[in-house]
Amino acid sequence: MTSTTDPDPTPAPHALWPLTDVRVISGDLELRYLDDALLFELAELAAAGVHSPDAMPFTFPWTRGTPQEVARSVLAYQWGVRSRLSPQDWTLELAVVRDGRVLGVQSVMAKDFTVAGALETGSWLGLRHQGAGVGTRMRLMILHLAFEGLGAQVATTSAFEDNPGSNGVTRKIGYLPNGRDAVAREGSPAVSxxxxxxxxxxxxRAESLRPEVTLHGVESVRTFLGLAPQVTTTTAAS
Structure with missing residues (x-):
């Protein structure tokens, strides 16, 4: 009688791509790895509007065009970010989720992070979800991941001077001004x-600005990015 053995099962997604396990949770808000299911929802959200027609908060005007063009821009960008990720140059894009709905995206990116310990954050929310305090909470959550989870020493960000919402969140959290850049924006000069x-x-940071945050899946990501092991815990404000 000939015995047979079952072939090895297909590896779980997190075994091949540890980023899929990343979750940052605070109350009813969650930052979750942007897989394709969440990505298509994010693209539809962008197509419905990210800012008023007379504003442009981004250096590259990806929000211009028909709803279908905007949605496709989101898909193409996010797929490109995944394909270029390496320990030397990486961008982690996380969906902002509440009650099962995608509200926007929060990103953190770095080059030579194992040497410099510096990273940068960026984000956007769907227009219908703005002005309700979500922007501040999601920034605090990604900073918790950056400092407490990944061991960052410095976090930077930027915003156009005529973007009061983003500048307000940044100043409220306690960032310090770090210079100004004159850039071209849709064919006109602008200051970032x-x-x-x-x-x-x-x-x-004051206790009121340090909410309780729980990190999941960070240790495998640290290994993936070439960082030393670190115990991750739930940390309350202090």
Missing amino acids: QRYVLDRTAWDR
Whole structure:
């Protein structure tokens, strides 16, 4: 009698791509790895509007065009980010989710992070979800992942001077101004304000700005990015 053995099962997604397990949770809000199911929902959200027609908060005007063109721009960008990820140059894109609905995206990116310990954050929310405090919460959550989960020493961000919402969130959290850049935006000059927040400033944030955050799946991501092992815990405000 000939015995047979079952072939090895297909590896779970997280075994091949550990980023799929990343989750950052605070209350009813969650940052979750942007898989294709969430990505198509995000693209539809962008197609419904990200800002008023007379504004442009982005250097590259990907929000211009028909709803279908905007949605396709989101898909193409996100698929491209995945394909270029490496320990030396990476961008982690996380869907902002509440009650099972995608509200926007929160990203963190770095080059030579194992050497410099510096990273940058960026984000956007669907127009219908703006002005309700979500922007501040999701920024605090990604900073918790950056400093407490990944061991960052410095976090930077930027926003055009005529983007009061983004600038307001940044200043509220405690970033310091870090210079200004004159850039071209849709064929006209514009000024982008740069900000910096270091680990010392993050550690002394007021209790009201340090909500309880739970991290999931971070250790495997640290390994994937070439970072030393670190125990991840649930950390309350202090």
